[in-house]
Amino acid sequence: MIDVEKIRKDFPILKRKMQGHDLIYFDNAATTFKPQCVIDAVVHYYTELGANAHRGDYELSYLVDSEYEGTRKAVAGFIGADEKEIVFTSGASASLNQIAYGYSRFLKQGDVILSCEAEHASSILPWMRVAEEKGCIIKYIELDEEGRLSIDSLKQLLLDGKVKVVALAHVTNVLGYEAPMKEICALAHQAGAIVVMDMAQSAPHMKINVKDIDCDFAGFSAHKMCGPTGLGVMYGKYELLSEMEPYMLGGGSNARFDMCGNLLLKEAPYKYETGTPPIEAVIGFKAALQYLDQIGMDEIHAYEKELHEYAIEKLSKLDNITLYNPHADACIITFNVKDVFAQDAATFFNSQGVAVRAGHHCAKLLTQKLQTSATLRASCTFYNTKEEVDRFVDICSQASIENCLGVFF
Numbered sequence: 316m317i318d319v320e321k322i323r324k325d326f327p328i329l330k331r332k333m334q335g336h337d338l339i340y341f342d343n344a345a346t347t348f349k350p351q352c353v354i355d356a357v358v359h360y361y362t363e364l365g366a367n368a369h370r371g372d373y374e375l376s377y378l379v380d381s382e383y384e385g386t387r388k389a390v391a392g393f394i395g396a397d398e399k400e401i402v403f404t405s406g407a408s409a410s411l412n413q414i415a416y417g418y419s420r421f422l423k424q425g426d427v428i429l430s431c432e433a434e435h436a437s438s439i440l441p442w443m444r445v446a447e448e449k450g451c452i453i454k455y456i457e458l459d460e461e462g463r464l465s466i467d468s469l470k471q472l473l474l475d476g477k478v479k480v481v482a483l484a485h486v487t488n489v490l491g492y493e494a495p496m497k498e499i500c501a502l503a504h505q506a507g508a509i510v511v512m513d514m515a516q517s518a519p520h521m522k523i524n525v526k527d528i529d530c531d532f533a534g535f536s537a538h539k540m541c542g543p544t545g546l547g548v549m550y551g552k553y554e555l556l557s558e559m560e561p562y563m564l565g566g567g568s569n570a571r572f573d574m575c576g577n578l579l580l581k582e583a584p585y586k587y588e589t590g591t592p593p594i595e596a597v598i599g600f601k602a603a604l605q606y607l608d609q610i611g612m613d614e615i616h617a618y619e620k621e622l623h624e625y626a627i628e629k630l631s632k633l634d635n636i637t638l639y640n641p642h643a644d645a646c647i648i649t650f651n652v653k654d655v656f657a658q659d660a661a662t663f664f665n666s667q668g669v670a671v672r673a674g675h676h677c678a679k680l681l682t683q684k685l686q687t688s689a690t691l692r693a694s695c696t697f698y699n700t701k702e703e704v705d706r707f708v709d710i711c712s713q714a715s716i717e718n719c720l721g722v723f724f
């Protein structure tokens with residue numbers, strides 16, 4: 316059971332006001348707030364350690380290395396991977412780009428890459444570039460009426476034997492549907508394709524074991540899971556990480572090079588970690604993972620599902636609200652206020668102290684499916700409360716065209 320009142324005390328920012336109201340932060344799919352233990356861990360690095368990682372032969376440097384590698388171990392434990400399969404990147408986007416760049420060397424003209432219309436730009440654009448450069452073809456797995464991935468369509472597309480990559484979000488960031496990744500991986504592997512799993516919206520909200528799912532690669536961001544910004548994780552099966560090339564070269568990732576251009580890279584994961592990393596973020600991320608673990612990922616998932624059902628039950632009674640994903644698997648509520656442009660409605664919500672996101676949420680291909688150019692997205696996490704949902708629903712009920720446009724005058 317989640318003790319949300321106790322949890323809220325861990326997040327200093329939740330005390331702040333917005334537009335004179337108690338802040339209701341419903342933009343957690345964009346980024347989450349940080350608990351005090353994460354802030355303390357970041358400050359600890361700057362006040363007590365300060366040295367670079369993997370560079371020095373002195374005590375401070377050893378201490379940094381030990382904390383840095385401690386986070387790698389914690390991440391591996393968190394997702395059921397091996398330590399040497401965990402690469403630190405600058406975020407999910409960097410991870411997914413590195414995977415596409417690295418794996419592209421195994422692709423050739425005519426190979427097929429499968430994606431779908433619900434994907435975030437960071438999941439699909441790297442593959443679009445690979446397709447253009449290599450002469451590969453991107454095909455889209457169909458979505459059903461609700462916007463869920465059709466497994467029948469996937470099976471159909473896998474039949475031609477040309478599919479080499481299936482790149483999909485574990486949980487989509489607009490509709491909040493969870494894809495059956497274990498089944499998808501089994502089907503893809505049977506057909507000779509690898510699976511890249513975008514975990515940006517699933518890793519913060521549920522227990523995940525990448526070995527059990529059997530995906531080949533995955534990527535996610537620390538900042539969406541109570542960790543610091545500027546840090547992400549690329550997971551890859553070790554043999555694939557060993558065979559692939561990093562897209563960045565430089566200090567820290569090479570074992571040696573000479574004037575003839577001979578270059579020997581370090582073993583994975585280090586060959587992918589060129590340059591000085593965000594060390595304070597890496598150290599802060601361990602505190603975030605310990606914090607999430609202490610609450611319990613299953614408890615977090617159950618609480619967020621309950622909050623979602625509570626919100627949908629109330630919102631579905633409002634005539635002025637269009638809901639696009641009432642059956643989402645994550646606590647992501649995508650909606651519009653009838654007859655009001657999403658950005659105007661978001662400005663009204665802001666005037667009432669509520670932070671929601673408006674726009675296409677980086678999933679531009681989905682606008683056609685939803686038949687709207689922009690939506691509002693309220694995304695909750697384990698520190699949000701039913702009382703906040705009540706106030707949010709009340710503000711939704713007041714979101715008439717007059718009130719929304721009245722904010723501007």
Ligand SMILES: Cc1ncc(COP(=O)(O)O)c(C=O)c1O
Pocket residue numbers: 344345405406407408409435437438484486487488513515516536
């Ligand atoms: C599904 C999905 N994938 C990838 C990303 C990219 O994450 P980042 O901006 O942290 O690199 C996001 C961010 O919103 C996302 O929701």
